[in-house]
Amino acid sequence: MKTIKIFDTTLRDGEQSPGCSMNLSEKIEVARQLELLKVDIIEAGFAVSSPGDFESVQTIAKTIKDCTVASLSRAVKKDIDASYEALSQAAAPRIHVFLATSPLHMQYKLKMTEEQVLEHIRESVSYARSLVPDVEFSAEDASRSDMAFLAKAVKTAIGAGAKTINLPDTVGYVLPQEMYDMITYMKQNVEGVDEIDLAVHCHNDLGMAVANSLASVSAGATQVECTVNGIGERAGNASLEEIVMAIHTRRALLDADTNINTKQLYRTSRLLSKIIGVSIPPNKAIVGANAFAHESGIHQHGVLAKRETYEIMTPESVGLTTNKMVLGKHSGRHAFDDFLKELGYNLTPEELDTAFGQFKELCDKKKEVTEYDVEALVAQKAAKVVEHFRLKQFVVNSGNTIQATANITLEDMSGASQEQVALGDGPIDAAYQAIEKIVQMPLVLNNYKINAVSHGEDALGEVVVKVSSGSRTVTGRGLSTDIIEASMLAYINAVNKLLGA
Ligand SMILES: CC(=O)SCCNC(=O)CCNC(=O)[C@H](O)C(C)(C)COP(=O)(O)OP(=O)(O)OC[C@H]1O[C@@H](n2cnc3c(N)ncnc32)[C@H](O)[C@@H]1OP(=O)(O)O
Numbered sequence: 144m145k146t147i148k149i150f151d152t153t154l155r156d157g158e159q160s161p162g163c164s165m166n167l168s169e170k171i172e173v174a175r176q177l178e179l180l181k182v183d184i185i186e187a188g189f190a191v192s193s194p195g196d197f198e199s200v201q202t203i204a205k206t207i208k209d210c211t212v213a214s215l216s217r218a219v220k221k222d223i224d225a226s227y228e229a230l231s232q233a234a235a236p237r238i239h240v241f242l243a244t245s246p247l248h249m250q251y252k253l254k255m256t257e258e259q260v261l262e263h264i265r266e267s268v269s270y271a272r273s274l275v276p277d278v279e280f281s282a283e284d285a286s287r288s289d290m291a292f293l294a295k296a297v298k299t300a301i302g303a304g305a306k307t308i309n310l311p312d313t314v315g316y317v318l319p320q321e322m323y324d325m326i327t328y329m330k331q332n333v334e335g336v337d338e339i340d341l342a343v344h345c346h347n348d349l350g351m352a353v354a355n356s357l358a359s360v361s362a363g364a365t366q367v368e369c370t371v372n373g374i375g376e377r378a379g380n381a382s383l384e385e386i387v388m389a390i391h392t393r394r395a396l397l398d399a400d401t402n403i404n405t406k407q408l409y410r411t412s413r414l415l416s417k418i419i420g421v422s423i424p425p426n427k428a429i430v431g432a433n434a435f436a437h438e439s440g441i442h443q444h445g446v447l448a449k450r451e452t453y454e455i456m457t458p459e460s461v462g463l464t465t466n467k468m469v470l471g472k473h474s475g476r477h478a479f480d481d482f483l484k485e486l487g488y489n490l491t492p493e494e495l496d497t498a499f500g501q502f503k504e505l506c507d508k509k510k511e512v513t514e515y516d517v518e519a520l521v522a523q524k525a526a527k528v529v530e531h532f533r534l535k536q537f538v539v540n541s542g543n544t545i546q547a548t549a550n551i552t553l554e555d556m557s558g559a560s561q562e563q564v565a566l567g568d569g570p571i572d573a574a575y576q577a578i579e580k581i582v583q584m585p586l587v588l589n590n591y592k593i594n595a596v597s598h599g600e601d602a603l604g605e606v607v608v609k610v611s612s613g614s615r616t617v618t619g620r621g622l623s624t625d626i627i628e629a630s631m632l633a634y635i636n637a638v639n640k641l642l643g644a
């Protein structure tokens with residue numbers, strides 16, 4: 144089985160993306176984590192580009208002992224000298240020289256002929272090689288280059304001493320088959336290519352960076368360049384965690400694996416996200432909040448019966464402690480029951496049916512139902528009260544220029560509807576007055592308390608009231624995402640308890 148080298152460029156190409164800049168101590172923290180993750184090469188920066196970048200490369204080179212540390216350089220002496228100097232204390236330094244090989248870049252950007260480009264490659268790579276043994280050459284915009292010319296450039300770089308040749312899809316343009324063909328072409332047409340590492344560096348402009356990297360591995364690439372969370376220029380670089388887990392999960396098919404400690408992936412991703420302040424989309428592969436979460440009843444049932452039915456990798460393999468069953472409108476009885484059992488509730492089949500029905504109703508009102516919501520539902524059910532009156536419908540108006548009014552309809556035990564309108568000192572008082580008119584009993588509200596029992600904008604509100612009639616005082620509870628409705632439900636619950644007594 145081949146070992147694919149992972150070249151992390153989060154601190155260089157990743158940092159080139161707007162809003163992803165890091166200061167020196169943040170870069171060191173990321174570099175230390177990359178070392179724990181066991182990436183093979185850390186590209187620490189582009190030493191010549193600024194004194195700050197020089198210092199970062201230098202400090203990371205001093206700090207990191209278990210990975211090769213690389214610094215990027217244009218194909219010019221002053222860049223190579225800056226990289227060399229910044230890397231002087233590295234345990235394993237790599238000078239990474241690049242020059243574009245596509246007609247577009249050569250003509251308009253570099254203003255060089257093919258011959259001049261080949262001469263620059265020869266000169267710069269052999270100069271870098273005179274300084275350090277480990278030199279990588281990247282043919283920028285390789286994927287849009289003429290393949291015969293690219294082969295000459297690769298041959299020139301190998302001849303000048305490059306130990307790694309990188310063929311980037313700089314603008315994320317090509318399709319996986321084209322990456323495969325490019326690698327195959329080099330393997331078939333450049334002598335000596337099997338003695339060096341053939342690398343790829345894919346951008347995500349068409350959302351294909353990971354697929355292109357994997358197609359290259361299938362064709363024989365032995366190094367993949369990528370970034371944590373896929374950060375990087377424009378739409379980003381190939382995402383490290385996706386490449387690593389794709390290779391790891393399909394290692395039998397690819398006959399390849401990496402040296403990465405996959406259990407550090409989640410931690411690395413969160414650390415970077417926290418440092419740069421860029422959050423991870425919930426549906427992001429491997430590290431998104433939903434990557435190991437199941438909400439649909441059929442999937443939850445499958446996973447409870449046999450995890451592999453809907454999970455191709457374990458959450459533990461990327462550093463999570465467990466998968467997540469999210470209760471929501473698509474959940475089924477199996478997951479609901481399992482969830483209640485974990486909370487310590489053992490319901491009879493009938494109780495489960497009722498609670499499940501209420502739960503589904505709640506899900507239609509609320510985007511996400513939390514453990515607190517379910518517990519509140521079940522706790523409410525546990526105190527079973529005969530429903531002499533049930534809330535059928537209500538309209539409540541209030542404002543700072545009108546007196547609050549409530550129009551309430553309750554259904555009694557015979558199924559008949561009774562409607563009343565009342566004014567009040569605020570919407571809840573108006574609603575309570577209307578209820579009192581319907582139930583025709585003297586009621587005194589002694590206490591009123593409202594709590595949010597879950598989090599977020601659509602949290603459930605629980606209202607607890609103490610209501611007296613004559614010498615009896617009872618507690619009523621009501622639960623709803625609408626606090627006025629929760630208040631009415633609590634009052635009606637108290638009325639039913641008083642009538643029951
Ligand atoms: C695909 C990639 O990700 S490549 C890396 C991109 N990253 C960055 O550019 C970030 C860091 N860059 C910088 O800080 C600056 O661009 C610097 C310090 C490197 C250079 O700054 P300046 O000297 O002001 O040049 P500027 O950036 O405007 O233009 C680039 C120059 O480098 C030349 N150049 C570009 N690539 C290369 C190369 N690989 N080898 C040699 N020369 C190159 C251009 O032709 C241009 O030359 P010119 O000034 O003679 O016209």
Ligand SMILES: CC(C)C(=O)C(=O)O
Pocket residue numbers: 156241281282283284309311312313314344346
């Ligand atoms: C310098 C090279 C490796 C690069 O970043 C690219 O081509 O995208």
